[in-house]
Amino acid sequence: MSQPDDEVLGKAYDHRLARRLLTYLKPYRGRVALAIPLIALTAGFELLALNLTMAAIDLFLLPPAPERLGLFSRLLAAGFEALGGRPAPMDGVAVIGSLYLGLMVVVFALTYWQTLLLNGTGQFVMYDLRRELFAKFQRLPLSYYDRTPIGRMTTRLTSDVDALNELFTSGFVTLLSDVVVLVGLLTFLFLVNWKLALVSLVVVPLLAAITAWFRRHASRTYREVRTRLARINAFLQEHLSGMATVQLFNREAREGQAFEAINDAHRQINIETIFYYAVFYPAIGFVSNLGVALVIWYGGGQVLTGTLSLGALFFFIQAMQRFYEPIQDISEKYNILQAAMAAAERVFKVLDEPLVITSPPAPERPAVMRGEIEFRNVWFAYKGENWVLRDVSFRVAPGQTVALVGATGAGKTSITSLLMRFYDVQRGQILVDGVDVREFDLTELRRYFGVVLQDPTLFAGTIADNLRLGAKDISEDRLIAAAQEVQADAFIRRLPGGYQVEVKERGATLSVGQKQLLALARALAFDPRILILDEATASIDSETEALIQSAIERLLVGRTCVVIAHRLSTVRRADNIIVLHRGEIREMGTHQELVARADGIYRRLYELQYRESTPPPRAASAATVVRSPV
Ligand SMILES: Nc1ncnc2c1ncn2[C@@H]1O[C@H](COP(=O)(O)OP(=O)(O)OP(=O)(O)O)[C@@H](O)[C@H]1O
Known part of the structure; x- marks a missing residue:
């Protein structure tokens, strides 16, 4: 059963945890080292595409006075001159259109490559983490199992590892490319026209305020959603596995009501979350458009007085829209980061759990196995x-x-x-x-030791698998001999499929007596x-x-x-x-x-x-x- 305290979220960034998480990337550092420049390059090419549209307008559609040409347009013009002169406007737009297309093909290829690299790495890391966790679980003493609900351990292996994967893949990628885009855009904006750049940044404090408000509420509700979901999971786990008792004691109506309450609590908090999202996105959209309006007003005036080219204005308007994307992203990714840090904390806690029952460094061995x-x-x-x-x-x-x-x-x-x-x-x-x-x-x-318990544990697999439990040295003959010896052979052979019949649902289709016979045969096979x-x-x-x-x-x-x-x-x-x-x-x-x-x-x-x-x-x-x- 997942406990609510399981879902407590702490800091969105914890240096100690982040450093330890990075060690999991170490075996794949080659892939990551390749992916990072790819992400930066993709973001850089997207910026270049914005510059290309500006150049198309300024060089061919509505050229301003030559001294008003932006740096990129001037470089492009110089390029044309070197290749034999600036083409006619009709050809020029075709050339720029083709360049744009070419750039987008490159962006496509780079994005594809970086996705493969990073998402693949995420999968490798998940695999490693799960393997390490399961190995640890197998070595943890039974006293750990006495105090830890199974559901909580399953959560470590599934959703916690997933949260970390999300951090490695989408969180990491978006964060990196957002930072590159933000820094790149700011540089370009100031290079093109610093006054207009300042005007377009007027709305930033407002954006920051909205984002902070959203983040505060969203992370609270996000935490609450997870807690309440954990309650639903715990309830379901308990009641589905104990359904026989529920039905026997006619508790359906009462349990139905109990479920209704926690289901409703979950719905309510989700609706509250939706409220914050419903305000946040349009608000960000509205404020960014306010920025665009300011740019149109101030920049438009500059175009009319001839101090700004139309291409540059167009560049600003496009840049504005691209500029607010990372801000939106970062507030969204905040949750991913926070959840991943909390997941990391819990996963590491399991990995650091002391192994109190271990073999000594220099084990002793009795001279003969007598069984005293x-x-x-x-x-x-x-x-x-x-x-x-x-x-x-x-x-x-x-x-x-x-x-x-x-x-x-x-x-x-x-x-x-x-x-x-x-x-x-x-x-x-x-x-x-x-x-x-x-x-x-x-x-x-x-x-x-051989152990025969009252309710023997059977695993998914055939009867033969269950008798052998993976011990390859137990031959088919020995297996059957053991089953014959304890007289389990007869009932096994009566099953459709005999020794090869699949044991389903931990042996729910077998009687207690049959399971005991199997356990006895298993014990005998192991001798x-x-x-x-x-x-x-x-x-x-x-x-x-x-x-x-x-x-x-x-x-x-x-x-x-x-x-x-x-x-x-x-x-x-x-x-x-x-x-x-x-x-x-x-x-x-x-x-x-x-x-x-x-x-x-x-x-x-x-x-x-x-x-x-x-x-x-x-x-x-x-x-x-x-x-x-x-
Ligand atoms: N995993 C555990 N953690 C804490 N206490 C335990 C645990 N297992 C058993 N106990 C306690 O230890 C005592 C002895 O339990 P034990 O299971 O050895 O008794 P038993 O004689 O085998 O009983 P039974 O015949 O019911 O199986 C009991 O008081 C029980 O509550």
Whole structure:
């Protein structure tokens, strides 16, 4: 969910951020170095075209006294003389018309080239940024995921990167060419007639005032639009993914009203934005035309008294119109700049996020992979001193099965997460084959584990892809053998397309039991030393239940196994049962040992529930057992 604070816009220009952004252009500096002169050249040629129209009037249509000819017209006239004399007016306008056309063809080619170069660069930079961001996301610890909504991460990768692209392409190009045009025009205007140039600039303070007014309001509403849009996105994300709950609890009308409110807020702010735009553009147009009117009045007078050529007046009028374009542009680009800076700030924040779970510089490696686990006085909290595990110690010998039993929130899942080093312990040590998990190379450590969760994650792709998860060394035969071993093969073959059928929408078309079977087959195909199993608590039909049961049994052979147990059969078979209560180990031993304790927690649990649910235990009732407070 995107948070409103996500959308806070700061400065339109931040030197520190801009410098860091520039480093992304470094690999493409050749392209940018080529594009910049192209942009300047294009703007220069456009100015030249204005001069050509002036020369056409002054040299051929209505020539003024020779001393009133502008610099460019004089240069052009000298050019004609050198080539054998000034042509007749009819030919002259044809020549200038052709020159004009030629110039425009060049402008076309230059614009095409510069667009390819810069927009292409923008795409390269976007690609690099996304790659870097995704790589970072893949390395960030799970604690980051606990506190960051998925929607916000997606925004970093999509719209934030887009905002930066816009800065690199349209923002940068327009800004550069606008600056060249403004400076060029001003120079020409003053060269042609400084008095008229001053008159035409009279309206500039007015323009500046209008622009400042617009910028102030537009950037406020722009920010507000983004915030409210973020609210819509967050609302939609939450409600579309939770539609089943909305429908089940008949909340459609209420949610409809809630959506109406945020949708309306979004509409209102957009209408306010439209108001500012509706005032700004005509106002700028009006004031620039006021400038043109001044030029016509003052310049026209100068033409009549013979102090200004008609060509020069025409040049001024055209220049006026071109002059205000950059001013309009710059106020518009201000938003792009501001949004890009804010996006850069957020993207860099992710990239600078410390990686708290990393491999040590010189990792240790156990001599042999046996699959021994040891927790030594482990204390762990997700946050501060909110202990989720307190002084937990136990040992699992290679090949043994340990069952974790305890009420919901007792800390069972936390134990398995720590084992795979998704989090680091605050005190104590976790050892795998005698080596502290923090001393392992992370890849090596995680290679030890196979995990079967209650609701296994399936990715887009075929069933085979999902079993293999990209591991090329798992052959087709091994894959099928694994599926056969856990008896998933039969149901896979019944699917239209078998192993090649596409898993859609994260496996929504498969039942929970089928997904479990797939997860078991996947675990077996990877042949891990240590298996972590979170038994399903959802109701599964008894046939699938039996299949899963026997699959698990096969999977346990020759492996160390940590089971978050919900079934009596699993608990009974375990070599060791750990009874957790509020993060502490209260009892430990085999089923026989624990039921023998007269007032033990496990015994109470067993007498209350487990016994009733045998044999065979229904997953749902077993779940209720373990999840009720002990
Ligand atoms: N990612 C997390 N961030 C903060 N607190 C967490 C997180 N995961 C679990 N907790 C808290 O840690 C405690 C132990 O949770 P854990 O998931 O280990 O329990 P559990 O025994 O596996 O429960 P269940 O049987 O319901 O899965 C709970 O109080 C829970 O609220």
